[in-house]
Amino acid sequence: MQVDHVVCAFCGCVCDDISVTVEGDRITKAKNACVLGKSWFLSHGTPSDLPVARIEGKPVSLDRGIEEAARCLANARYPLIYGLSSTSCEAQRKAVALAEVLGGCIDCCTSVCHGPSGMALQGVGEPTCTLGEVKNRADLIIYWGSNPAESHPRHMARYAVTPKGMFVPDGRKGRTVVLIDVRRTPSARAADIFLQIKPGKDFEVLWALQALANGQKPDEISIENTGLTYEQLTGLADRMMHCKFGVIFVGQGLTQTRGKHFNTSAVFLLVRALNRHVKFALIPMRGHGNVTGIDNVLAWQTGYPFGVNFSLGYPRFNPGEYTVVDLLSRGEADAALVVAADPISSLPGKAARRLAEIPLVSLDTHDSETTRSARIAFTTSTAGIHAEGTVYRMDNIPIHLRKVMDSSYPSDEEVLDRLLAGVKELKAC
Amino acid sequence: MTVLTLKSQLQAPLEAGVIVPDRFAGNSVAAVAGMPVTYGNEAACLGDFFKVAGAGSTEIVLEGDLGRVKNIAAGMTRGKITVHGDAGMHLGSEMRGGVINVYGNVGDWAGSEMKGGKIHIHGNAGHGLGGAYRGSRRGMNRGMIIVEGNAGNEAGAVMRRGLIVVAGNAGDFAGAFMIAGTLMVFGKLGIRAGAGLLRGTLVTFNQPELLPTFCYDCSYSPSFLKLILRDLRLQGLSISEEYITGCYRRYSGDFNRLGKGEILVYDQR
Ligand code: SF4
Numbered sequence: 001m002q003v004d005h006v007v008c009a010f011c012g013c014v015c016d017d018i019s020v021t022v023e024g025d026r027i028t029k030a031k032n033a034c035v036l037g038k039s040w041f042l043s044h045g046t047p048s049d050l051p052v053a054r055i056e057g058k059p060v061s062l063d064r065g066i067e068e069a070a071r072c073l074a075n076a077r078y079p080l081i082y083g084l085s086s087t088s089c090e091a092q093r094k095a096v097a098l099a100e101v102l103g104g105c106i107d108c109c110t111s112v113c114h115g116p117s118g119m120a121l122q123g124v125g126e127p128t129c130t131l132g133e134v135k136n137r138a139d140l141i142i143y144w145g146s147n148p149a150e151s152h153p154r155h156m157a158r159y160a161v162t163p164k165g166m167f168v169p170d171g172r173k174g175r176t177v178v179l180i181d182v183r184r185t186p187s188a189r190a191a192d193i194f195l196q197i198k199p200g201k202d203f204e205v206l207w208a209l210q211a212l213a214n215g216q217k218p219d220e221i222s223i224e225n226t227g228l229t230y231e232q233l234t235g236l237a238d239r240m241m242h243c244k245f246g247v248i249f250v251g252q253g254l255t256q257t258r259g260k261h262f263n264t265s266a267v268f269l270l271v272r273a274l275n276r277h278v279k280f281a282l283i284p285m286r287g288h289g290n291v292t293g294i295d296n297v298l299a300w301q302t303g304y305p306f307g308v309n310f311s312l313g314y315p316r317f318n319p320g321e322y323t324v325v326d327l328l329s330r331g332e333a334d335a336a337l338v339v340a341a342d343p344i345s346s347l348p349g350k351a352a353r354r355l356a357e358i359p360l361v362s363l364d365t366h367d368s369e370t371t372r373s374a375r376i377a378f379t380t381s382t383a384g385i386h387a388e389g390t391v392y393r394m395d396n397i398p399i400h401l402r403k404v405m406d407s408s409y410p411s412d413e414e415v416l417d418r419l420l421a422g423v424k425e426l427k428a429c
Numbered sequence: 430m431t432v433l434t435l436k437s438q439l440q441a442p443l444e445a446g447v448i449v450p451d452r453f454a455g456n457s458v459a460a461v462a463g464m465p466v467t468y469g470n471e472a473a474c475l476g477d478f479f480k481v482a483g484a485g486s487t488e489i490v491l492e493g494d495l496g497r498v499k500n501i502a503a504g505m506t507r508g509k510i511t512v513h514g515d516a517g518m519h520l521g522s523e524m525r526g527g528v529i530n531v532y533g534n535v536g537d538w539a540g541s542e543m544k545g546g547k548i549h550i551h552g553n554a555g556h557g558l559g560g561a562y563r564g565s566r567r568g569m570n571r572g573m574i575i576v577e578g579n580a581g582n583e584a585g586a587v588m589r590r591g592l593i594v595v596a597g598n599a600g601d602f603a604g605a606f607m608i609a610g611t612l613m614v615f616g617k618l619g620i621r622a623g624a625g626l627l628r629g630t631l632v633t634f635n636q637p638e639l640l641p642t643f644c645y646d647c648s649y650s651p652s653f654l655k656l657i658l659r660d661l662r663l664q665g666l667s668i669s670e671e672y673i674t675g676c677y678r679r680y681s682g683d684f685n686r687l688g689k690g691e692i693l694v695y696d697q698r
Contacts, residue, residue, distance in 0.1 A: 077469030078441040103470030122564045203621060207685060208641040216684045218641035262602055262624065269685070311470040312444070319563060320537060320556060321518060332442055332497075334469075 007401050008033050009086070009384040010040040012286035012394035013152050013159070020045075022405050027385070034153035044365060044382040045405065052409055054377045062378075062410065062418075069337075069361040069376040070422030076335030076359070078311070079104035082324050083341030085288035087363075087412045088389025088401060092290075092297040094416035095339060100310050101423050105333070108294040109287075109341055110306040111323040113252055116261035117284040118295065118305040119319060120268050123261070127271045129247070129281035130395045136165035137279075140243035142178045144267065145202065145253020146285045149187040155285075156190055160249070167244075176239065180205075181253055195236065198227035203259045205233070206266035212237035213273040241277040248282040255284075261319075283395055289384075292392035328354040335359045337419075338370050339412060340380075345369040361419075363412050378415050381407035389413070431461060431486050433479040435493025435514075441469035442517070443478060446500035448489065450508025450527060456485030487527075491516075496536065502529050505546065518555070521548045524572070537581065538562070540574045543591070548574045549664070556581035556600065559593045567608060569593070575664060582619065585612040588629065592657070596666060604631045607690065611657070626683040626690030634672065634695040643682030648696055650676050 006018040008030075020041060021029035027045025030038045053065025060068075073079050081099045084092050085108055099106035110118060120126070134141070141160050148155040156162060156177075164171040179191035188194040197205055205226050208218035212234060220230050228236075240246055248271060254263045267282055274280035286292045295305040302308045304317035307324075320326055324343065327333045328351035335358055344352045345368065355373075362374035371377040383389040386407035390398050431453055447464040456464075461484070462476025475481070487508030495501065496515040506525045511532075518536035521529045525545045537555035540548045541562060554576045560583050561568035570589040575596075582600035585593045588610040598616035606625035611632065614622075618637040632654065658673045677693040 077471065079470075119563055200620075203624070204641060207624070210685050211642050214685060216642065219639070219644060220641075222639060222641035222643075259601065259621065262605065262621065273685075311442075312467060317563065334441065 003402070003404050005402070006030075006404055007384055007391070007399055008037040008040065009289035009391050009401060010037050011152050011289060012292060013155050014289065014391055014393040014399050015154055015158060016399055020404050025405070027404065036153060041385065044385050048366065048379065048409075050367060050379040052379050054374075056375060057372075062415075065376055065378055066415070066418045066422050069378075070419055070426055072359045072361060072375065073098075073102055073104075073335055073337060073419070074423045074426040076102070076104070078327075078332050078334050080324065080327055080333040080336045081106040081339070082336060082343060083109065083339040084294045085109035085291035086340040087290060088383035088387070088391060089290065089293045089297050089398070090389050091339070091383070091412035091416055092294050093301070094413055094420055095337075096298060096301045098337070098416060098420045098423060099308070100315075101420065101427060103311050103313065105307070105309045105311075105322045105327055106298065107307050107322065107324040107327075108298070109291050110295055111319065112256070112325065112347070113287055113291065114250075114255050114284045115306050115319055115323065116255040117250060117264045119261040120264035124265050124268045124272070126268060127275060127281055128283055128395070130397055131159040131283070131393065132397075133245075133281070134247050134283070135159050135163050135168075137167045137245040138165075138247045139168055139174055140176050140178070140239060140246035142180065142240075142246065142248045143187060143191070143285075144180045144248055144250055145182075145255075145257070146249055146251020147181070147185040147187045148249070148285065149185065149190060151251075151287065152285060155249075156187075160247070161190060176243070178236070178239070193236075195232060196227055198225065200258050201226040202254050202257065203263050203266050206263070206270050208233055209237050209240070210266065210270045210273050213241060213270065213277065240274055240280070243278055243280075246274065246278060246280045248280075249285050250282055251285045252287070286394035290391040292394055292396055293390065293398075296392050296396065296398075325351045328352075333358060335361075337361045337363075338374070339363045339416070340365070342368040342370045344373055363415055365409075379409050380412045380415055381409040383411065387411040387413070430483050430488045430490060432482040432490045432492065433475070434482070435479055435491075435495060435498075437478075438494065439468075439478070439497040441497070443468050443498045444500055445475065445498050446503045447475060448491070448498075448501050448510070449503065449505040450487035450489060450510065451504075451506055453485035453489060454487050454508070458482075458484055461485045496534075499536075502527075505529075515552070521546070524548075534578070540569060540572070540593075542568055542570070543572045543574075544570050545572045547572060550574070550576045550578070553578035553597070554580045554584070554595075556583055557586065558584040558595075559588055559591065560585065561587040569610065575661075575666065577666070579616065580614075584614075585610065588612065594661060594666070604629065606686075607631070613657070623683060623690060623692050625686055626692075627687045628689045630690070631692045632677070632695075633692065636694055637692070639680060639692065640683065642684040642688075643680045643692060644684070646679045646681050646691075648676050648678050650674070651693065654693070 007016045019031040030041035051059035168174040211218040302315035307322040309322040360374040384401040444467040464475045515533040520539040534552035538557040559569035567589040568587040579597035599614045601619035603622045607629040609628045613632040676696040680692045
């Protein structure tokens, strides 16, 4: 059976033109999807033999698992809910409700990827646009600290570089593509101009570009050690100030290197300065399928996009205080619920070690380092394959997920809903 | 004088914004012990964690490892707090008056958004010293902070008025987006000091790596600095005579903003 117009929820591109072939109980083909999307569909569309719930590695019934997990979280003094980037907004909502009832902290993968972009947004405002506008209008595309060819394989072909748009009728020929990074990545092949800057010098380059956009002359000697020549810099600034519609795609090369939110603030301020000359915008290259969704859900429910604490009963936000790495490495969190993420293999050593020590409840579609260290592990179905739901694309556009096939596992939303009920009962609220 | 001694090591953060002279003054020992705090996500009383000696007064002494106790002296307007040990996050944040002395290290955001009073930290300070909370338009606005050890990143960020002195090193983005005020660092400055400086003065005694939006003006001996340095001597800091009589190179910036800020670098020659 072939199902058309299926949405791939693997990366922030959220391509909604996939044709999936289902044969029996598995997915055998995913037409139009890139390598990453294809492997996502094929692996999640294959029946799994994992038990629905495990306690200390031993299979138990879902009810027993929920009971134990609810007790474990309700007893905690400073519980942490983390992950949520690869699940539907409906499940994310339940997780926020759970954090509130628990009086805990809720943080998402944003805090270790584009959290600094959120902080910059709050500090200086975000001049942004949608990918549709990029496709139809942008004639200057700049990827900064991101490698779309490997991280978002269809980004260039579907939205930013090759498609023909309303005001860019020539498609690829009508656009100039610039890649700025600290090393030559496979994306460089698709770019017209590749500028290699020295590691840790992004802020200086952005700051100098902003000066040029403001009509100032930056100090030549301070530019020397950025890896770019003065001519390269003025050439780039000139190109930026003379395009029709420019876009900067901000990658983790900026947000997760020294300077973090100041780096992103510098891009935001640069784009603001450029808008005095031409139309310019920026879009953060969000990685996981629905990491933009959790920012939106959290912001709409609590007012803040990540790193939210409920210990006083109302939401408070403070990156550095309520964010996952800090909470764990300071040894404050005493129980954790991880949804659709694998922090034990991705967080820095000290934080990961703490997470492995404390009572851990995990929800995931497959086995990972985190589910293996969890005291209670639930196996759930995949939103976008086994369940409907909503995800947000990297430009904050909500897209509805289709269900392609049935699954014997409950969805994240269902498990979180039952956990919420269990915790409410224990906390008598 | 009220003496609070921590009974045992804390496992979770204790939010103790009640530890301020304004709240303590005129209360009995029992009333002080009964003041509400939050331990993790549970409501509790101060007396559950501290042994209280002496009725509530405007002079408070804290003893023990208070590294997990948050909001000590937050919003205080008068009196004196002395901490023998480490103090947690938000020490003296939004304070308006009074004096805090810490004989230990303090956590992040010490003295952030303070509007008066003095904080003297004899150990190290964390990030965001005298800074602003996310989304706030201004950080420290009047008052004085002295750190005898090192400070973390973003010391004095978005500061509006006041004086911060760091005897050791400061982390990255010291004085970033400062609106006005003075930040003095005797040790080394991290990278990108003074980024986005609007007005205000950053004084340093080691040549920092400057951003491309700062330019050299002149070398001179500012008299206001002599007064501040002499005053710091009276506060117990050892300031060498060369710093008082010497010359400073003045760089102005940040030209991406108003450009009325200055970085004064002590001229070794
Ligand atoms: S680019 Fe991303 S969303 Fe599109 S098919 Fe590939 S993995 Fe899926």
